[in-house]
Amino acid sequence: MRVAEEIREDRTVLSIQEDRIDAHNSGELKSLLLKALEDGAKSVVVDLARVQFIDSSGLGALLSGYKNASLRSIGFALAGLQPRVRSMFELTRLHRVFDIYPSLQLALSA
């Protein structure tokens, strides 16, 4: 999975460079999120602006990241969800669980 990682405003930003998260790459996403937390991230923002499709395994990978961050009392936010991707969170009520921002810029200024 192609992911661009950078530190901005003291937060670790993981920008997903794929248009699709499914069972083929969700395991890798889960590992990347865990690694960012283990590497000492103070707060994590996952930028999903390029993602047009996500399935149940992709949601599971993000939930894993959220739970691992919560265990460490580390902030975990999602940004830039496309409408169809957001609809998946709404269908499963997960939009009530995650901190979701319309854009990376708004997530960083929060």
Added chain:
Amino acid sequence: MCETIVNLDIVVPSQTRYLRLVGAIVQQLAKELEVQEDKRDTLAFHLDLALTEAVANAIQYGAAANARDSIRVCLSLEDAYLSVRVFDHGRGFDLAAVPPPDFDNLCERGRGIFFIRSVMDSVQYRKTDSGNVLEMRKKIA
């Protein structure tokens, strides 16, 4: 009598790297169907989602021990319904016993069948002499 307008038979290796391909095929098929312009993209997304979940399930739970096993997908348009069938050769499962997700439980798994049921009009799973088949139907017109 049903008129079969489209009939696609797709066989891919039982590997997740082919999810993108089968998703792209059903998305393209949705764009060729005679549906309202403003509903076409949503239909394409829903069919991709249902097929991706079904094929991923078949790969994970349905494949035989042979790593070179394949997954067969049949797409057929009969009258106003698109039928999507995914065949596997595993032990199968009881679709009726799959519960809806517990929205208060942040479990990382267990939403695939829920998504399929949410976006398709009917879902059936049955065992046949030649294997198992998950059949999903969607009204198109």
